[in-house]
Amino acid sequence: MSLLRQTGSVIAMNVRSIPQRLWMSLATVVSVALVVAVLLGFLSLANGFNQTLKGSGASDVAIVLRDGAEAELNSSMSKEQADLLGQGPGVRIGPDGHPLVSSELMLVVDGIKKSSGTKANMPMRGIGPDGLLVRKQAKIKEGRMFAPGSNEIVVGAGLLREFAGFEMGKTIRFGTQNWKVVGVFEAPGTVFESELWADAPVVQSLFNRGTSFQTARVVLTSPAAMPAYVKYVKSEPRLQLKAQSELDFYAAQAERSGLLIKYFGWPLGIIMAIGALAGALNTMYASVSAGLRRSPP
Numbered sequence: 001m002s003l004l005r006q007t008g009s010v011i012a013m014n015v016r017s018i019p020q021r022l023w024m025s026l027a028t029v030v031s032v033a034l035v036v037a038v039l040l041g042f043l044s045l046a047n048g049f050n051q052t053l054k055g056s057g058a059s060d061v062a063i064v065l066r067d068g069a070e071a072e073l074n075s076s077m078s079k080e081q082a083d084l085l086g087q088g089p090g091v092r093i094g095p096d097g098h099p100l101v102s103s104e105l106m107l108v109v110d111g112i113k114k115s116s117g118t119k120a121n122m123p124m125r126g127i128g129p130d131g132l133l134v135r136k137q138a139k140i141k142e143g144r145m146f147a148p149g150s151n152e153i154v155v156g157a158g159l160l161r162e163f164a165g166f167e168m169g170k171t172i173r174f175g176t177q178n179w180k181v182v183g184v185f186e187a188p189g190t191v192f193e194s195e196l197w198a199d200a201p202v203v204q205s206l207f208n209r210g211t212s213f214q215t216a217r218v219v220l221t222s223p224a225a226m227p228a229y230v231k232y233v234k235s236e237p238r239l240q241l242k243a244q245s246e247l248d249f250y251a252a253q254a255e256r257s258g259l260l261i262k263y264f265g266w267p268l269g270i271i272m273a274i275g276a277l278a279g280a281l282n283t284m285y286a287s288v289s290a291g292l293r294r295s296p297p
Helices: 002-016 018-054 079-085 157-162 200-206 223-235 246-294
Strands: 061-066 101-113 119-127 139-143 152-156 171-174 177-186 196-199 215-219 241-245
Touching: 061 223, 061 246, 079 101, 079 215, 101 200, 119 200, 152 157, 157 177, 196 200, 223 241, 241 246
Parallel strands: 119 196, 152 177
Antiparallel strands: 061 215, 061 241, 101 119, 101 215, 139 177, 152 196, 171 177
8 A cells, every 4th residue: 555655646746746847748748759750750761662662663574784783873784785685585575576675774863852942863764665665554644755866855753743844845954955855654653753764875875875774674475484584694695694573673672772761760769769768757857856845844
């Protein structure tokens, strides 16, 4: 009973002292809430990023990069190597009678964010004639596809929502050249929707990339054809490239990106939690001290 009376006395004392420590208590509650909100925000960001990347890949599309490269920007391949990729086993033939292969290159350009009015990086991808066909999720929503050999671009719907100046008919300047927006495409739930697309040979010429590419996407007849195609790319001595399914590629990208976000989120959350705990302890000790001063001798 003595323990219960002591507990009741402490609770009663804390309730009576609420008016004296109201703001300090509110500050503690807000601190704890911020810790939870920041940590949940980082975890949600990591999960959302993972889901978007994983949804971007197809099990019957092989993505080919330089052997040892982990990302598209770090890869490179020659035109001769890209041409050999269409000769592998299980490659699907397109409507024009040629293998469905899209040799591509990717670079980073600047745009103006609508939300802040500041510059931010965005990906610009040079794609081949089959660039749209190798992405089943993508379709032209407004306007048309760019004309081969022209300074025309099509804009992803996601990028259009985030960046200013990419509406239909607008002219954008990248480097020393002007580009005209002739279409808007959508690819729901994928990273492609946040890209600009242009004709690969034009991008090579205007950005001094010679005849080289960075990656190639190859559509296969079925997911079952993937192992044989991966083996072909690995064993062909003229290639020195590596192939994997888009699904596996983006799953690996998602894992690395998710871990990076969590590595930043968890330490920050722990530091903030320690600060919130220190604030709560300080509030408690101040409350007890004030109660002792008011107690009769």
